Amino acid sequence: MLCFVLLLPLVLPGLIPTAEGSLTGRSAFSSSYRTRTWLDSLQIQAKTLLGLTWSLSQRLDLLRKQLSTGRDLRQRQFHALLTAQSPRRSPVGWKIDLDGDESSITESVDRRTLWSRFLVGGGWYPGKQAYVEAQVGGIASAHRAGAGRTDDQGLAQHLGLEWSGAGLLPAGGYLRSSLTHEGDGRVRIPAQDTRLAIGTDWAGPTDSVTTEWAEQWSNVRFFPSPDRFDVIGRQQRRNRSAQVQWRHSPAGRRPGFDHDRGLTVGWNLDATYGLNQNLYDAALLPGQTMAFIPGDTRTVRRAYGAGTDARGGPWAFSLEYHYRWTEDRFGEVRRDQTGETGELNSTMSARVTSTDSTGVRAIFRVTSYAVPADSGFFDDRDEAERVIEAFWWHRFSPELALRPVLSFQRQRQIFLSERRSADNNTNDIYVLAPAVIWNLTRAVMLQQTFALRAHYRSFDFERKDPLGRSTLFRRAESVSDVRIAQVSAMTWTVRYTYRYEDFGGLYDRGGWVQAVDWDRRSNLIDFRLHWRPGLGLSFEPEVALEFKRSFNHRREADRIRRIQDNPFWRRQLVLQAVWVSRYGYCVRLSLAQRTQDLGLGRRDLDNRWEFSLSKGVM
């Protein structure tokens, strides 16, 4: 006690916070159907009189749900991390971390995992971009499932190292390097994780090169089942990623604004290389058995790319080619597959006059997958895509603009083997979408968008049906928007959407044949008000009404009859109020009611409400 009293004057300044610090937090509760959720998070950072930095981050998620079987499911996730760190003024410092975690699921069995860790250590901080940190401590966990329980503990370590800066490489290069290691020395379920990353940047008058390389290893032991603690699994992971990017911009030709000529001119040449490799290996420890499937997988992704872009006067042009190679291995050779993608991507746009702009975008892409001849799991297949899109923008006046967009897209999916080639299909999609934007006055804005879309889908090996219409999916859409901001604090928005859909599809009937097809008309009205009366208050009521009529086309002997389906309607009311105080606190209340027609006079009613209190930006 005497010691505590004597030490108090020394400890107290390290606890008294100064005005320097931050607080962010959010607490929210929501309820809908048979689910209630409470999410709570808090982050505090404070500096004390002695210059110490304290930070606390905490998160609690609670969920209670009644399942369709009548069972009650409760879940709780809690995590807290408290960190204290010495002032960064001196090159040598210390750091303490206290970490705690609880996760529980209660159904008919109560499963709970408790985990806690403390780390104490120090570091050397010679500059802003270099440090070495090392911490050691203890870790303990408790797993429970019903009456079963197992406890475990051991040593914990953390090592962090970073070394970055200019002048560390020749020719003015910049180096970034870091190494982190986390060790969990629990006796039964230890874990190790190490990550090493190195990156460089060189920039000359005409060329620049960026490289990144990272390697991560982890070795984890775990309980494969939360109900059994006698069986232990092991998982080893290794991830490697690399990236190289080269950019060539001839001197004086770098894209930019030419002040003398008033033009944007120049061109670039790029080349990139990327690698991502993952190795996973999972197994049970020797001598143990349970219904757990061990296995190892290996995935490799390599990507090469080259491109150029150029600008001159009103013209802008870019052309890129990308090549990707992928390999997936699933433990056995005959379950492998490799993939190759070639992609050509080009855009060209021009400002024709002061009121007109136009442009074209084109993408051509083919991906081919190859598998071993005797593979029973994957198929040789090609996926091809062609997209050509053109747009034109005309501005009649500063208040009135017209933008028609015309596009064509073709997608082909091809399975090479006879086992799956019946699925081979082509999708041709034509789109015409003009839009008019008219700012009637400063307060009133009108926007009208039309979209006409024809989607032809055909199968390579389909059987023609004399009764069937075309295998066309047609869609027309009209969206009308009116926005009125007559009073600065009040904005009214009304949107009306009309949609016509007409589908004639194919179904598998021992070979593709025409399906029973349909057409549908939807009407959707959405009315929204945003009112800010002042004092940090805002209200946002919204009403949405949707009505849909559908017709099925049924076959009757030698003709097709159009029969109306049950009309569908839904109504949604949302009331939302937000108050933001001058100190940054935000209170939000939202109520929503949704009614949907189920036919035969039945309705489905869903009420949802949510309340939240927050501080700071989350």
Next chain:
Amino acid sequence: MTRLVRTMSLSVCLVLLLNGCAKDPFSTRRPDKPLGNGGTYLTPVDPPIAVDTNLYHAMIERNAGHYLQTMADSVVYVFDYVLEGPPDSAHSWGIGEESRIAGNMFSGVSSIDAFWEPVTGRVDRFEDTTAILYRTYRISVMMAKSDSALSLSYRGEMAVTLRRNALDLWLIVRWEDLHTSAGSPSWADLKSRFR
């Protein structure tokens, strides 16, 4: 002139480098004629087609291509917990992990049998550009490994959120999986075996 020569030589080197590994982005290979019945993949113009037809058949046929085609690149797979498999504090993963699992899973089992139907008392939700389908399912798999010739069963409940893409086709953007009984493993457990 020197600069031009240097630029040209750099470009030639680049072309030569790419020539060794380039692939023609315009050409596809010739397929074989199909054997027997037609395929099973339908244009997902309605949310139930994506889930009840395409996802179902992709599972039965162990077709990784069609399986991944039902999902958007931004898909998130969320689950309550797993009873087996490597530990992970996160309760979700994205398309990268899903793709790896699909490859592992379809190559690691010799047959899959599945059945799913709407959840009793829960109505599918259809909005203008999104939809949520609720399904209860049962899945039986026969493991391919000769040293562990096992037949295993999985059951649970899923809430699948779909979104209409730019081509007006429906793709899965969120797939939530739940256990329906404490002792019975769910789809998340099956996937977790192949992580």
